[in-house]
Amino acid sequence: MICAGLDVGSRTIVLVMLDGDILDSAILDTGVNPLRRCQELLAGKGYERLVVTGYSRHLVAPTVGGEVVSEIGAYAVGSRYLYPNCHTVLDIGGQDSKVISLSEKGEVQKFEMNDRCAAGTGKFLEIMANTLEVNIGDLGDLALTASKVVQINSLCTVFAESEVVSLISRGEESSAIALALHEAIATRIVGMVRRIGLKDGIVFAGGAALNKCLRQLLSEKLGVEITVPNDPQIVGALGAALLAKPR
Amino acid sequence: MTTDYRQMWAELGIDLDRHDELLNAIAPIYEEIYLSQKDRPKGMEFFDFVVGNIHGIRVHELRKHAMNGGKVVATYCVFVPDEIVLAADAIPVGLCAGTQFSVPIAEEVLPRNTCALIKSSFGFKLGRTCPYVQTSHLIVGETTCDGKKKMFEILAEYHPIHIMEVPNKKTEAGRNLWRGEVIAFKEAIEKLTGNEIQADRLDQATKLVNDRRRALQRLYNTRKARPVPISGKDAMLVTQVAFYDDVARYVQQVNALCEEVEGRIAAGKGGVPADAPRILITGTPMAIPNWKLHHILETAGAAVVCEESCTGTRYFSDLVPEDGGTVERQLGNIADRYLQIHCACFTPNDERLDDIIRLGREYQVDGVVHNNLQFCHTYANEAVKVERVLAKEGIPLLRIETDYSDEDAGQLRTRVDAFVEMISK
Numbered sequence: 001m002i003c004a005g006l007d008v009g010s011r012t013i014v015l016v017m018l019d020g021d022i023l024d025s026a027i028l029d030t031g032v033n034p035l036r037r038c039q040e041l042l043a044g045k046g047y048e049r050l051v052v053t054g055y056s057r058h059l060v061a062p063t064v065g066g067e068v069v070s071e072i073g074a075y076a077v078g079s080r081y082l083y084p085n086c087h088t089v090l091d092i093g094g095q096d097s098k099v100i101s102l103s104e105k106g107e108v109q110k111f112e113m114n115d116r117c118a119a120g121t122g123k124f125l126e127i128m129a130n131t132l133e134v135n136i137g138d139l140g141d142l143a144l145t146a147s148k149v150v151q152i153n154s155l156c157t158v159f160a161e162s163e164v165v166s167l168i169s170r171g172e173e174s175s176a177i178a179l180a181l182h183e184a185i186a187t188r189i190v191g192m193v194r195r196i197g198l199k200d201g202i203v204f205a206g207g208a209a210l211n212k213c214l215r216q217l218l219s220e221k222l223g224v225e226i227t228v229p230n231d232p233q234i235v236g237a238l239g240a241a242l243l244a245k246p247r
Numbered sequence: 248m249t250t251d252y253r254q255m256w257a258e259l260g261i262d263l264d265r266h267d268e269l270l271n272a273i274a275p276i277y278e279e280i281y282l283s284q285k286d287r288p289k290g291m292e293f294f295d296f297v298v299g300n301i302h303g304i305r306v307h308e309l310r311k312h313a314m315n316g317g318k319v320v321a322t323y324c325v326f327v328p329d330e331i332v333l334a335a336d337a338i339p340v341g342l343c344a345g346t347q348f349s350v351p352i353a354e355e356v357l358p359r360n361t362c363a364l365i366k367s368s369f370g371f372k373l374g375r376t377c378p379y380v381q382t383s384h385l386i387v388g389e390t391t392c393d394g395k396k397k398m399f400e401i402l403a404e405y406h407p408i409h410i411m412e413v414p415n416k417k418t419e420a421g422r423n424l425w426r427g428e429v430i431a432f433k434e435a436i437e438k439l440t441g442n443e444i445q446a447d448r449l450d451q452a453t454k455l456v457n458d459r460r461r462a463l464q465r466l467y468n469t470r471k472a473r474p475v476p477i478s479g480k481d482a483m484l485v486t487q488v489a490f491y492d493d494v495a496r497y498v499q500q501v502n503a504l505c506e507e508v509e510g511r512i513a514a515g516k517g518g519v520p521a522d523a524p525r526i527l528i529t530g531t532p533m534a535i536p537n538w539k540l541h542h543i544l545e546t547a548g549a550a551v552v553c554e555e556s557c558t559g560t561r562y563f564s565d566l567v568p569e570d571g572g573t574v575e576r577q578l579g580n581i582a583d584r585y586l587q588i589h590c591a592c593f594t595p596n597d598e599r600l601d602d603i604i605r606l607g608r609e610y611q612v613d614g615v616v617h618n619n620l621q622f623c624h625t626y627a628n629e630a631v632k633v634e635r636v637l638a639k640e641g642i643p644l645l646r647i648e649t650d651y652s653d654e655d656a657g658q659l660r661t662r663v664d665a666f667v668e669m670i671s672k
Contacts, residue, residue: 055661058660069668070668072661072668075666107669107672108668109669111669113661179629
């Protein structure tokens with residue numbers, strides 16, 4: 001049976017098709033009309049069952065069909081499928097960052113999410129990349145070339161941006177500023193992990209897991225190896241597709 | 248309906264255009280959140296009617312009372328003893344302070360990073376959009392939080408204010424301070440009304456307010472049943488209406504509702520599906536029309552079965568002894584009862600932790616949601632301890648920090664959906 005999982009995030013829409021194994025996956029920008037984009041993405045796709053997750057799940061599911069599951073539930077299932085020993089999932093997406101603690105059986109035991117603002121999310125990094133005039137894909141690599149350490153104290157996107165502007169006007173190198181931004185996010189995520197309790201088998205997923213600097217800092221600060229899936233952006237959609245399978 | 252009261256509102260100095268906006272905003276929200284529910288108890292019709300006429304009939308009653316020489320006393324907090332107000336033939340009314348609508352205008356004066364309840368209450372006076380405030384002769388404030396305390400100083404520039412000092416510790420010294428404050432309040436009310444409070448009137452008022460507490464206790468008791476016979480939203484609305492409706496009428500209506508709801512229990516009929524995970528909400532108050540969290544939780548398939556808050560059990564769980572006989576003795580009874588409220592303004596406040604665990608057991612909850620108004624530091628910090636005791640009991644907890652605006656509704660739904668999925672297993 002072919003099952004589909006659709007993760008309608010705040011920044012990207014991901015579709016995973018599953019038939020025992022992953023058949024196909026696709027990633028699109030969410031844009032301003034996620035419902036239409038999902039309809040386009042699903043058009044002509046042959047699947048029998050669909051589960052929808054992500055920030056706009058309640059907007060999309062009533063029209064395209066399928067049940068809904070929270071991102072937290074979907075990331076838990078997707079991570080456990082890829083890594084049967086996974087007990088902690090970090091997911092830094094566009095709008096939210098999450099730390100999920102799994103039981104031995106893989107059930108969600110506890111979870112933590114960022115505050116209501118964009119602090120410590122992919123969106124935060126995106127806005128800062130813009131201020132530093134680099135592509136979001138290059139921000140982490142830029143940070144890794146820093147030769148000195150500066151500090152960003154604020155994680156509020158608005159305040160942090162003014163801090164960045166004042167660092168720029170002080171003549172600081174953009175690499176050092178980029179590193180400081182990553183440090184700030186990593187510290188926040190580590191705080192969330194500590195609150196929830198660190199358990200072995202950490203999987204880091206979501207778009208921000210593509211960022212090498214963030215991976216390195218999180219691993220250093222937590223003092224453990226962090227596993228990043230080959231395609232960290234599809235883990236939520238994969239989890240949704242797995243949940244679509246009749247159990 | 249709206250037009251009938253325009254004259255009255257104009258006389259009360261209401262900003263009519265702005266006020267129209269407010270009423271027009273509430274109607275569709277109420278429709279979506281309340282009237283769309285299936286299988287509601289018929290007894291809720293009274294409460295629908297009250298909300299449908301929220302600034303009409305009751306304000307008209309209060310105004311008639313005022314025109315006949317009576318006084319109206321507005322309050323913001325469950326520490327203010329209604330008994331004393333009623334014993335002096337004045338009418339107490341709990342002001343709402345539960346909507347984003349009045350926040351922007353408040354932010355023209357108050358700092359933005361202040362809790363929404365403080366801003367909302369201030370904004371209603373500043374924007375002249377609350378006919379209850381406009382009808383009232385006195386606002387009674389208290390010192391349960393530093394933000395409110397300072398806001399009242401500024402509010403005093405616009406309206407007569409009396410402040411009751413709530414102690415920070417439940418020690419003998421704290422108790423004496425509070426007893427003194429209750430006496431001072433009685434004197435302030437006597438001065439306002441020109442009526443000296445008599446022992447028999449105070450005893451009658453005590454009985455009346457206790458009847459309201461007993462009615463609410465009865466209603467909350469029905470929520471212990473499985474399936475729960477009334478939605479959390481409806482039960483919370485009943486509590487919210489208690490703050491401004493006529494006490495005797497309200498008691499009658501709540502008891503009628505209870506009768507019906509108890510009948511549902513006997514018939515095994517639920518207001519929500521029997522397998523819905525049961526939630527206890529604890530934390531900061533939810534003043535009308537703040538129905539946000541209940542709505543998100545119940546839309547996600549959970550059933551809210553109890554609120555440990557000032558718009559929940561803290562409001563009615565203890566009665567005032569009815570054995571006064573003298574004014575002095577009864578004022579002592581009243582003071583002692585009100586000091587038992589487990590507000591986070593006290594240190595320590597471990598009784599609240601005990602209450603949360605006890606209520607969790609009594610209402611057989613599957614999870615607890617800690618609701619925190621953003622920038623409410625006492626509750627936010629106390630939540631650390633709440634989290635610890637619940638972990639010890641093995642009861643799952645979701646901590647929510649939010650305000651009255653809808654901008655975080657999507658993020659809240661993600662948390663709530665995940666929590667409901669987690670505890671449904």
